[in-house]
Amino acid sequence: MSYQFKFQKVLAIKESEKNQILADYKTSVKEFEVAAEALYESLKKKETLEENQRQQLTNGLSIHNIRHQQYFITGLEKTIMYYQQLVVKARQKMQHLQMLVTEKNIEVKKYEKMHEKDFMVYEGQLRMIESQVMDEISIQQYMNRGK
Template structure:
């Protein structure tokens, strides 16, 4: 009779939940990194437009041209604000997922330790049974030969 852990199904469910959460966490983290890069690019583009406006301000510049630059800067600021909000929301979701993932990992470890303990107990009981059978066989041989 082979060893069967009575909570094997529960442990598999906990393990699959943990793996699913790890996958979700990883995809959220990658999305967060992507948004961070987009945010950095937007800030650099805004800075470039501001620098270009600054360079044109040293020369004679038409008001319409200046309005275009200021409009572009305003658009970059709006896009940066929206990306910042998106980044904050994702970061919040990621932070909420961390303790849940940690708890799932701890629960899985508990089940694995319980399984290991049960396996050791099972192995020890099987060894005792084998020893008992060997003793019985040995005593039968002594009685039959003696």
């Protein structure tokens, strides 16, 4: 008598779903990190450029150079806004997938708990059958001795 969990296929499907969502979550974390790093670099570049502009203004700077730097800073601000939106979207996606991973993990745990309980029942039945067989053998041996 071999043990067969009646929801084994469902458990396997739930585990594969959990693993797929976990992989998606890890990918979204990487995307978030890339976007956040790009935003950080853009902000750092803007800060450095503004600091250089302040220093050059104290030393004297032509209007042409001021316009050129302001144009560059404006372009950098647009890039920063783009990366900020990208970071927000990546964070939302990451948080959503984290919630899904948690839900799938709970589902898998439920099926694993059912599996454990079902296996314990199976083992109990095996022990009971084994006990009955041993009782029958004992009775047979007792009856054979009596003859």
